[in-house]
Amino acid sequence: MSSPGGAFPLHALVWNNDHRRLDQELHGQDVDQRDPRGRTLLHLAVSLGYIESAKVLLQHKADVTKENAQGWTVLHEAVSTGDPEMVQMILQHRDYQQTSRTLGGVPELLQKINETPDFYVEMKWEFTSWVPLVSRVCPSDVCRIWKSGAKLRVDITLLGFENMSWERGRRSLIFKGEDTGGWAELIEINHDDKFVTTERFEISQHMKRLTLGSMTPKRKDVERRLTSPIINTCLDTKNIAFERTTTGFWVWRTEKAEGVNGYEAKVKPVTFLYQPLPINSMLLQSFFCLSFQSTVKTTEYAASNNPTAITLEEYLDPNFDLKGRDIGRPKEVTIRTQKFKATLWMSEEFPLSLMEQVTPIIDLMARTSAHFARLKDFITLEFPPGFPVKIEIPLFHVLNARITFENVNGCRTAEKTSQMAGGAQCDSGKEWKCAVITSSYISVSGVHSRDGLTAENQTQVSNVLPLCLFDT
Incomplete structure (x- = not known):
């Protein structure tokens, strides 16, 4: 035996x-x-x-x-x-x-960003709510993204959402990295207070320290x-369903499509489960946990780490039914499940690649932004073919976010951008007029850095990447 x-x-x-x-x-x-x-x-x-x-x-x-x-x-x-x-x-x-x-992941992330084609794109954030009074004060923001090599600039005006109020401010985040990923630098420009914060670190040295x-x-x-009660949340990715919407009559029905900023996009409703699992339901005041469709309560009581005397043979036998018994201290668990609905507008004509160009940038922004972190959780799912030119997802407590990718520029490099100043064709197939501003990337008089240097004493910000002005 x-x-x-x-x-x-x-x-x-x-x-x-x-x-x-x-x-x-x-x-x-x-x-x-x-x-x-x-x-x-x-x-x-x-x-x-x-x-x-x-x-x-x-x-x-x-x-x-x-x-x-x-x-x-x-x-x-x-x-x-x-x-x-x-x-x-x-x-x-x-x-x-x-x-x-x-x-350790920074070099790989910077390398991914460096290897992808250069581009400019705007992400329009619109917030909506089913609560009438809240919907009137829901803000919007246009996040502008410039990408050139291993360098990235992101302009935002909506900083976050805390204690049921919106935090606004004009910020520019500039990420600079060596092509090999040996060092990285983050420059945060506060246009309101006229301050520049620069953080540079050698990744290998930080790893050693x-x-x-x-x-x-x-x-x-x-x-x-x-x-404090233990709270765990999970997104049930196994039961996500992408629905197919159709339009027309009887045998002439076709898949529903809408135009989004000049691109034909198929409308894909999405249904998925979000499960907060708290021991104490009084802590269910986080953003995603207002109303729930089903509730299952399970209570277990005992006093040791093997309260039901499970044997080693029983535990390691995959065919043995423990009949609900388990090891470890008993838990009083309240499982609440909410079904969420989202909508995708998928276009196969959009000139950007979600996985290669956009996802690494959202991954980088998710480290400093709560709503980007929520978007990151969603876009890591397995989408239908195409690029999600518009996404509508549940975001906070009583809020939905609608994110639209627009004003995309297919210019690949700084040199190519400069050559296109006369209105040459970009890779996206649309005509863009770009003017490279080489004198200064950010020009604000009286701007001081947190380390005590004036903006003029710092490295020329114009070397970060070109700033393009667009005319459609």
């Missing part, structure tokens, strides 16, 4: 908290392998409250950000143990891993997590 952990020997070692042997056996093995219940080795160790095994797994670089089959992260499970040392350790490694990946010790969480952060 085979041993209980024959197919999952490392999970069996974690189950028995044999951390010394686990340390020996992990060399050359996949530290993030999953058991039949959807748990990684680290998930299993934390759920059972075995801090010794968890330390060994973290030393072997186990991924703290992995989710189990129910969508809970390792940090969620650590908080549910009620062990401050466990929470502190997992939180520290999570922050370290996330920061390392963010820094990044240590696990520098990510030690504060005691109050650990206490806050232990005394």
Whole structure:
């Protein structure tokens, strides 16, 4: 008869908290392998409250950000143990891993931006609400994007949404990067206060200075997590449905299409589920959680990390029905599911590529903008063929956002842009008149930088990328 952990020997070692042997056996093995219940080795160790095994797994670089089959992260499970040392350790490694990946991903992101064709495009943001009084004060914004090589400029006037009020301001964000991704620079120009903030960092040097010790969480952060309900949210990408709208009568019905800024686009309604999973429903005042269509409540009570005495054989047998039993401390879970509807206008004529040109820029902007972060979550889904020239998605509490891509310029390089000043044909097939302003990229008298230098003492901003003026 085979041993209980024959197919999952490392999970069996974690189950028995044999951390010394686990340390020996992990060399050359996949530290993030999953058991039949959807748990990684680290998930299993934390759920059972075995801090010794968890330390060994973290030393072997186990991924703290992995989710189990129910969508809970390792940090969620650590908080549910009620062990401050466990929470502190997992939180520290999570922050370290996330920061390392963010820094490590910058060169790849800059390389993607550098390799794509140059362009200019405007993203028109319009916010709507089903609440009459709110709809009257919904703002709009036109986000202008210039891309040249590994350099990027983004102009915005809508900074964010907080405490049910809109934050406005005229900002220019200029991202500069070396073609090889060795360094990066962010210039933020505050046109209202006439300040320029410049942040430049050598990515390799930042990686060297990044240590696990520098990510030690504060005691109050650990206490806050232990005394607050755990909230997890997920977008159900498996059940997303792209609908086909038709127009006409009987056998003459055709797929519905509309003109968007001169491009023919097929209208694609989208239905998907958004699931916030809080333990305490009083915390459901986040932006996406106002009304829900269905609610399922599940309550479990017990006092240990294996309250129903599940055996190792039962746990690792994929054919054994646990009948709702599970390991780990019991949870009182409220699952609320809301069905959202969105609409896409997909055009196969649009001259830009979503994945190659637009997605890397939205990914970069999502690091500093909440509504760009929401847009990023949506555009990473698998879309029908074409470019989404217009997108309408649920965004905040009672708000929808309608994003329209318009005024696109197909000019590829600065040289080509300069040559087209006379009105030559761009790659988009439309005639654009571009005038390159070489004297100054941003010209504001009296602008000072945060590091104490005047704008004149800083590197010529005109070298960042050309500014094109467009005449249709």
